Amino acid sequence: MPTHDEVFEKVRTALVDALGVDDDEVTPESTMVGDLGAESIDFLDIVFRLEKAFGIEIPRAELFPDDVLTSAEYVQDGKVTEAGLVELEKRMPFADLSKFKENPAVQEFGNMLTVDDLCRYVVSKVGAS
Amino acid sequence: MRWFWIDRFLEFESGRRAVAVKNVSYAEEQIPDYALSMPIMPGSLILEGMAHTGGLLVAENGGFLHRVVLAKVGKILFHDYATPGDQLIYTSEIQAFQPRGALVHSTAHLDGLLMAEADVVFAHLDERFAGIQLYDPAEYLGILRSYRLFEVGIRSDGRPIEVPEHMLDAERRWLDTERQRCAKQSP
Structure with missing residues (x-):
């Protein structure tokens, strides 16, 4: 079972790769759209990366x-x-x-x-x- | 006219990986025109070939039933450029696949060296785009045959990839139509 820090680091890596933002831009308080500039198609990319990073399945419309x-x-x-x-x-x-x-x-x-x-x-x- | 940015497949493992070859030729219109006095293959068209390889890998994994479109290029890096006479090898690997689309990592190699790499997101068009057909199915099958997909393609169990029945049906209908058209024209 991962620690909360490990979860955050993997989420951060997924967001850096999907959104092209810098590591230090991704903080727990950052908003996906306002701060990180995510657009609708980015959410599909993020879902793919989270599924791969954590070995989970994210059904449609569960996260968004x-x-x-x-x-x-x-x-x-x-x-x-x-x-x-x-x-x-x-x-x-x-x-x-x-x-x-x-x-x-x-x-x-x-x-x-x-x-x-x-x-x-x-x-x-x-x-x- | 349809754009063809790969020449043919060399390897095709259903749901996992595809390798395609692209021969760069001075005879291609874009080569002499792209950068004056420096005949190179435009990076955007190398990306197109990498996406073409990955997109067909995604489409085959869905039985060629989904309408697959390039949704996003997440990251692309070029390490070199290609000139006439070069042979590019595009390799695409599916990183994630689900009903909404797929994430694919694609590379281009030149003389065994990595020259470009990209993460590409493909989406399956859903019911909001009902009625939109991206390809004529018979023409689509003709392109896949030209790419030799069914000659080199294998499934995870090693069996060959077969032409889906719905594509064969479309091809038969097209052939019937052509036969009838020719019969009408013959004296």
Whole structure:
């Protein structure tokens, strides 16, 4: 079972390789989109690298639940509804949604996910000591 | 006109690795025109050949049923350049494969030395792109045959890669159409 530091280092390597950023730009607090400049296609690249680095399988929409964000059931006037937020919390227990809840605009969602969230997701899959 | 940036496959191991050859010739239009007084193969077209090798490796792994597109070049490094008369060897290896696409590491070697390396992400077009056909299936099969994929291709158990039935069906339909067209034209 990897330590939390080992998980972070592997996540950092995946992000450096996928996004072309420097090592020191990747901190636990860095946001994927705002700080590291990730675009939608980068998330596919990141998923591949995390799967390979940790020997895990990341099902579609588990890490980035874009089906919720494009659902008429969960989005109204460009904002995630209460029911949508409940669904996101259920689907993303590894992510801190408190800031997003203040302004649940769909376009802000990409700015919410941090490197720490990614690490917590990986730990939820592989465990950590 | 379709772009062909490999000449043929030398090795093809389903789901794992493909090796292709590209002979650089002065007769190619882009060679004398790309850099005045310095006839070299443009790096972008070397990358195209590396992606071509990897993309077909990904497509075969999905039974040629997915519509595979180059989504992203994550990293590319060139260590040298190629000139007319050179023979480039492109090698692609699948790093990850899933229903959404694949991550492939590709290299180009010249005279046994590494001249370029790249990480390429391929995506499978999903239902949002319904109705879009990237290739005519019969033409696609013709290209794969020209590349000798089915002559050198093997599966993980060592058995040869066979032409998928849906491609053979498309080829039969195309042949029937051509026969009918020729019959109408003959006196």
